[in-house]
Amino acid sequence: MFDLIIKNANIIDGTGLPSFTGDIAVEDGIIVHRGDDLGQAKSVIDAKGLSLVPGFIDSHTHYDAQLTWDPWANPSPKLGVTTIVIGNCGFTIAPCKAEHRELTIKNLTNVEGMSLDALRKGIVWNFETFPEYLDFLESRGVGPNVAAYVGHSSVRVYVMGKDALTRKATEFEILEMEKIVKESMISGGLGFATSTFEGHNGENGVPMPSRLADDKEMHNLIMAMSSFGRGVFMLTRGSNTSIDNIEKWMKDSNRPAIVAALLHNPLSDSSTFKILADISEATNRGTEMWGQVSCRPLSMEFTMESPYLFEGIHAWRPAMECATLELYKNIIEDSNFRSHLLNEIEDDAQVRLFNGDWDKIIVREVQNKKYLPLEGRSIKDIASESNVNPLEWLLDHSLNENGMDTLFIAMLLNSDEEAVGKLLKHPRSNITLSDAGAHLTFFNDAGYGLYMLQKWVRENDIMTIEEAIYNLTGKQADIYRIDQRGRLVPGQYADMMLINPDKAGVSQSYRVNDLPGGSSRLNIDGHGIYGVWINGQRVLEDNSIVNRESLPGKVIRGFHS
Template identity: 25%
Template sequence: MFDVVFNGAFIVDGLGSDPFRADVAILGGEIAAIGHDLGSSREIVDIDGLHLVPGFVDIHGHSELRAMVDPGLYPKLLQGYTTELGGNCGVGLAPVRHEGRVDLAKEVSGILGLGPQDWPWSSFPELLDHLGSMNFGLDLGLLVPHGPLRRFVMGERSCQSATAEDLSQMAMLLDQAIEAGAFGLSTGLFYDPCCYCDGRELEALFSVVAARGGLVSVHQRSEGDGILDSLEEILSPAERTGARLQISHLKIGGRRNAHKLEAVLGRIGSAVDSGVDVAFDQYPYSAGSTSLYSLLPPRWMGLDFSLLRRSLCDKVDRSIIKEEMENPDGWDGVHSLVGWGGIYLTSAQREEHRPYLGKSLEEIGRMRGEDPFDSFFYLLSEEGKALTMIDFITSDEMVEGIMAHPLQMFGTDGLYSPCPHPRTFGCSYRVLGDYVKGGKLSLPEAVNKLSSRPATRMGLSDRGTIQVGKKADLVALDMDAMANMADYGHPDRIGEGIPFVWVGGKLSVRDKTVVGLGGRLLRR
């Protein structure tokens, strides 16, 4: 006797096969049979005419803090995500010293959102234990974030090169974290303090992950002018150490760099040919989103905030920073790629700054009657590091060019800023509602890129496809009704066309409502 039989759906198995009509039986949270006339069951669910697909796996998430205050993680679960790999971009919650918790909480709030007041962890294994005591809407695995790791070991020296002693300490803590269940390492070479690391440090950390068979996920130093050098910077340690490399949200920023797509994909292809285990994720939008602070040149980003604040208010320093931002040399100057008209403010804590939310820096400059650079310096000096932005850095053609590649898979990179990028609530609806219904991707291909590929990349062999013996993480799709509703003006609107989600066979979403918490912390 089965627990549940789903009757009459078109099955999209996640492997890329054409949809076929069959019933699916669940027993003990697993798929027990697929076929016709499967026999008796305690419950029959008639989903005639709907598509049944494997639960989506978000290989690029940032939900670890949000999960503590919204365990259902509805922004993800309502999109059909049943597994997430969090801790990406080198940003995260551990390790952290007791006295550093308030600062870290403030710093990550634009990306990870607001969490509980109390942080009862210091080390990464303690963070895993804390999350391990909770239930969530979906399964949540974590990468060890390079930023906090570096700051924990190097303290005030974290804007310098690491010493041999620093490297061995970081390596030891990383190894302990992976042993405790982390999936690998993430770094954000574009961000402070990861941007101060050199090739030696990358190689040391990649080797630890390689020895444990984990994944290294990298937000590259440059996604614009310097993208080819950036690619080299991470492919060579991956090649030398054998680490499995996941390039985060692959894109090429700035119109002037669009011609580099072929060279970038070619270089990744040649790395594969020479034996590097590399793939990449992508959010299907032409705009990115990150901290406003990351627009600063690295040497200013690394200053202690009280010192930086003084410079941001100083006329002479302002003109030096402006000059460097207009002519970036060896770093990714997002402002120089898109201009102030392409950068929109998406968070502000101070009441008097709320009218600027959703406005471009160009508009904000006009509202304040000043150069947008001065508005940028003013806002940073008043609000600190937590401010976030949306930047229109690439084009739909670029998004589609990358999406078509066989090494591509989707990831949301969902941030929890107050006025988020629509990818947080809408990524899978965008794929299914816009790209599949718009004829740019077939449904089997899209499901493969949303489920099976990221699951395999995470090393999870128990999910990602509809096959006997796999975990019963399942999503019902109504492709007639399927529509993406989230856009830049309404980023948190939930799409149409995902009526049910089951996590481990447990009904978890019905009518756009979280009705079950079938997920838990995943340890690798």
């Protein structure tokens, strides 16, 4: 007698092959049979008219901090995600000495889009080293399966303290970092993750520590990662890091490199395709590389109190560095500051979030009723009406009464559907980039898997549902070397989802106030999803999490080469 049989399902098994009608039997959390008339089980589900697919493997999340207070990594499992990869971009919370906790939190607050208060109140510091962090998650339990990168910025702070934010590492410090990377890989790290991206800054605009690493540090830490013949290198690329640079860092490691974040920029149409072409060439020369692409338009909500979209702009730095709101107001009023900023924004497009597309920035919600007529209009539109430059209008508005509280939404990147469709179909693309767990005040793309089915399979028809599911499951397992997951075949863990393929999709995001200390974040709901199983345990029924107390996930510590 099996534990579970799901019968009469349209099985899309995560291999990319055509779907078929059949039954699947599960015992002790493992898929043990696939076919027809498999016998008896304690629980039998008739899935006629529904599709059974592998649970999504979300390979780009930032749940490192949240997992310490929320073992379920909400909202991912209710959106069909059964395995999450954490530590992306090198933003981790382990290793971390007690005296560096505040510094680590300050680094994270900006990139995670969580208030300092939420992180201070939320993070449970039951560990110091990376192995202890994994042990803590494992003994406490996790909802979804978790695979963790060793994060460069944390390793750097652990060895260099505050200096990690300001200078290159010495030979001795690099050696110390190598030891930590090795010890972390032995304990079950998925790989090593870092960032050289200019938009990655901590509190008051201090660069994330990994951005100060030189070529030698990068190469040596990648070699440390690869010492045991395993490990995936993950990098969020800044404008000065070429695919050529990465190829040199990877030399002799014989490991794959994953490059983020390849978002289509309408002002520099060809640049993302050029990177993917470079990635293909590097792969052909012998360094396996993948480009992380996103199926979601990148929209983010912001107020002028902390406008994330300007952070990649050099001339914005003085504003970011202000310690108080008063100083900040003085800076953004300054005409010199304004003209530098304007010049840089109008300068030709670079790898950065915002390139002067003012028609894409819309007033979403005003706090002061007198601004109500502005809601729903673009800054370009509003500014041209009063004959001022859009930047001047925006800065002036934020200095007006309650203007700092006006909520804007920016539709910045990845909104050209023809171009994004091409990115999604590129052979070196890895469809991911939910950034789930981070940027919580700007957007929530944790439902990108369901959105992929809704938008790109049903509406735009750029690929079959079998191909889309393969991209979100089996291909993820292959790229990240995750054993026994991502496919519905005997011998694999029963990470599964039952969906109505005609309805699977996501809602609009909406605001909730449930972070530690009551701070807000954006949330999102799934549609057309009937059940989710993690290691054979049902965790979602009728759109809500069931069996909340029993945590079925595993901390994944073994990966193939």
